[in-house]
Amino acid sequence: MSHLTTNPADKERFLCIYPSYINNKKTLAEGRRIPVEKAVENPSCPEIRDVLTAAGLNVLVENKMYPREWNRDVQFRGRVRVQLKLEDGSLCQDKFSSKKDVMFYVAEMIPKLKIRTQKSGGADAGSHLGDAGKKGKKKKK
Numbered sequence: 635m636s637h638l639t640t641n642p643a644d645k646e647r648f649l650c651i652y653p654s655y656i657n658n659k660k661t662l663a664e665g666r667r668i669p670v671e672k673a674v675e676n677p678s679c680p681e682i683r684d685v686l687t688a689a690g691l692n693v694l695v696e697n698k699m700y701p702r703e704w705n706r707d708v709q710f711r712g713r714v715r716v717q718l719k720l721e722d723g724s725l726c727q728d729k730f731s732s733k734k735d736v737m738f739y740v741a742e743m744i745p746k747l748k749i750r751t752q753k754s755g756g757a758d759a760g761s762h763l764g765d766a767g768k769k770g771k772k773k774k775k
Contacts, residue, residue, distance in 0.1 A: 642717075642721065647719075648717050648718070653678055653679060653700075658673035658674060658675055659675060668741060672741050674745060678712075683714055686740065690726075691716050691717060692717035695715075696712065696714075697711060699711055716736055
């Protein structure tokens with residue numbers, strides 16, 4: 635395996651993070667790697683990328699599928715590669731010393747994204763409309 639590089643700054647040596655690792659809808663057998671209490675509901679690659687880029691890390695998004703993911707839809711595609719160490723082997727940022735640190739940070743920050751906070755407001759409005767529609771059906775009977 636002499637073709638593999640040992641330089642931690644090479645793209646092949648970046649950490650891989652799949653959305654399934656931090657998805658609270660997944661079981662451990664389906665690929666979740668952190669506790670359910672700390673995991674996020676259905677995270678996406680763009681969300682993970684945005685959080686890690688904002689934290690100042692070097693990030694790449696690849697169009698790959700998580701092997702345990704049974705759903706082949708586009709929304710479930712993708713993996714994020716993160717540079718954790720510099721060429722000399724030192725950490726890029728002290729607060730991220732391991733893959734678990736990165737996953738916990740991402741799971742903590744995704745719910746705070748603007749996209750997520752706006753979605754929750756829209757979902758409430760949609761549920762009220764759904765209730766109104768049900769009441770209208772009952773009146774017809």
